Amino acid sequence: MQQAAPNPVPRSSAKIGTRTDALARIARLPRPLVMTNGVFDLLHRGHVAYLEHARELGAALVVAVNSDASVRRLGKGDDRPLNTLDDRMAVVAALCAVDLVVPFDDDTPRDLIVAAMPDVLVKGGDYSAATTAGAAEVLAHGGRFVAIPFAFERSTSSLLSRIRGRRSQ
Secondary structure, rough: OOOOOOOOHHHHHHEEEEOOHHHHHHHOOOOOEEEEEEEEOOOOHHHHHHHHHHHOOOEEEEEEEEEHHHHHHHHOOOOOOOOOOHHHHHHHOOOOOOEEEEEEEOOOHHHHHHHHHHOOOEOOOOHHHHOOOHHHHHHHHHOOOEOOOOOOOOHHHHHHHHHHHHHHO
């Protein structure tokens, strides 16, 4: 019997970009290009359904993930993110719907979105083109904005509230 390597590198790690190579890698992806962003701290069914739906809108899906510092600036709580950027990107990259995962450190991914200029910019159903960073530029360039309705009422914040509530009992 053959032993597995002690720490094999998952195939999905090839789908993780860096700040330095993100735009070059995005440029090589097939079009129409779909792009979305988020924290993706505790990946749940709502995230997976959302990303699968987003991928169906084009030939490739890029997911921009907030850096740890960016998450802290969002005001989600002193203990957020729970998972590091590397861990969050690795989990998102493991999904077959995702073609590339790239980090961003700004408060919004606007600069990355404008530089990548996707054909379709996607956010969850609680967003609109008016409230989404980069949407105006994508629309002005002839692209589309799509707000995907929630298929499952899930959120990391509500999961954390349930976990913390049980812990205190």
